[in-house]
Amino acid sequence: MTLLSPDLVVEPASPPARDDAPAPSFGERRLWLQPRHGDGPRAVRVRYALHGPDGAPVVIAQGGISADRRVCAGEDGAHGWWSALAGPGAAIDTTRVRVLAIDWLDRADLGAARAVGSEDQADALAALLIALGLGRAHAFVGASYGAMVGLAFAARHPQRLGRLVAIAGAHRAHPLAVAVRALQREIVRFGARHGDAAGGLDLARRLAMTTYRGEREFALRFGAEPEFRDGRYRFAAEGWLEAAGARFAARFDAERILALSESIDLHAVDPAAVRVPATLIAFSTDRVVPLGDLCELQRRLGAPAVLHVLDSPYGHDAFLKDAAQLAPLLREAIAIEGACHD
Template identity: 75%
Template sequence: MTFHAESRPAASDLPACAAFMPACSEPGPRCGETLVTFEPRHARGARAVRVRWSLHGPAGGALVIVQGGISADRHVTDGDAVGGWWSAVAGDGGAIDTRRQRVLSIDWLVAADLGPDALAVGSEDQADAIAGLLDALGERRASAYVGASYGAMVGLAFAARHPQRLGRLVAIAGAHRAHPLSVAIRNIQREVVRFARAHGDTARGLDLARRLAMTTYRGEREFAERCDAAPAFVDGRYRFAEEGWLRAAGARFAQRFSAERFLALSESIDLHAVAPRDVRVPTTLIGFSSDRVVPLADLCELQLGLGAAAALHVIDTRYGHDGFLKEPAQVGALLREALLEH
């Protein structure tokens, strides 16, 4: 597959769908925007796509691509003033140690980034964009790709499409396809956002969609422990302990996410499909005992079908799918082992 790439420094005039994203600061990681040309899965013909990226770590250090869920951005570590969404795992002295490893991450593309005729954005598109970015940065190969949630899905697509560019894949809470029950729940979330947008209250739709998502991201044990207070009768109705927690999560999400971005990336999860046999890169899979978004049965199926050696580790946690964020010590220990082995 051939890519054309053109780099330039980070710009302040980002597309509207990405306007909420923070810019890089100096001193800190290298940041930029790069034009990469590839043919998206859900559009006709090749087109130049602008990829926003961050690279943090010492020159010459082993290159590790790190990608998170759909709400994660390119700021993985605390290497700049923005702060990082996974700073408990990646950073100086972390499991992904930026004193000796370089961390490369991108902002997720959405369908609008691919052109007005693009019907959707696929996990394959994200993978091809990362491969093109490697070319632009003069990187022949990444030592490892570490992906969590949607990032794990993209990692599987990257390993299947560009195996020669990757030494090891670590896929956390992400499988070769979306589970049908999770697809059904995300479909309801998208319908809520579309309905609210049609009625002039997009923020309310994003708020409610996130509240619904939180009921799947976290495990039963956490809900039982966090929400054991008795209901209180307030303003003419009973208020339950769960409401305050979910309301706060929904409000935070609605403040920083656009409807267009949510709809595109939520749909991209459900369109994701990789044949396990096509993944011929040594792989470490990490799952969570209480994950209801990506059941362990799906990870077992993936492990058995992979076209390369694969280890599956299961972390017992009350935090469900969000275990990759809430269990940094356990996840970090497995990451250290996987990266040191490689």
């Protein structure tokens, strides 16, 4: 148990929610953590968002390494990365539950740490529950890296969690996915060595995109004839990948992505140590987290676990793109018996 007592509030929280509608609340806390790959305890700033009515059951929601605390769309029209599944009336219904999320900690946040552990994110969330006086989470819904952090949370802080919902994430990264991510990081460093870290990050993101989506989706979208331009043929998917790479490189810092990508590959939780009931969701077409890994996780988990396998054309990104199939499963998994906050 490396979680230390949470420290004082550094900034005031956002104004309290209006009585008639849940309003998102953004804040920051300085919390004492003992980083998994660090040399001792240190104070760490944790930025969080809390959407939903006071007193409602808390649902932690965390996504992939490029997701942030803005899970739900803001009332101001601000983007929420999971607004299709979390918000008023959605599967994670912010009129009935409070959604808590953090911005992932990176290596800079952890000071002298050699790396960022999924354990560090889990400990930060546990410390935050205490610091905000929320006590215990009704559920932790994590997708991709968020599922890994959810597993770490369940293993380290079982007394703070009612149910784990792990989507497209397992007890460890698959060695093939590790190799592909290590190569992405090598491409970023290659760009940086040549004075073009953004160019490297762009290419690394394009590579990531080819692993996030499914074979079927590529076949459906990108079967068009290539065009000869500037001395070479350009193939149908190239423009899409270029746009995705450029958007990502403009938005993210290379060092942060290097640290979070490595954190996925370092993730390791003993399934037997997870003694919280769990709902596991796998996508049949996921090329990053193979179905076999979620089957193994279910078999070895230290608590009852149900595994749903969704047949989606979207591969790993189905957690973002296949809200229609996910919604009923999430509703069921986080259902609050007898609870009603209308």
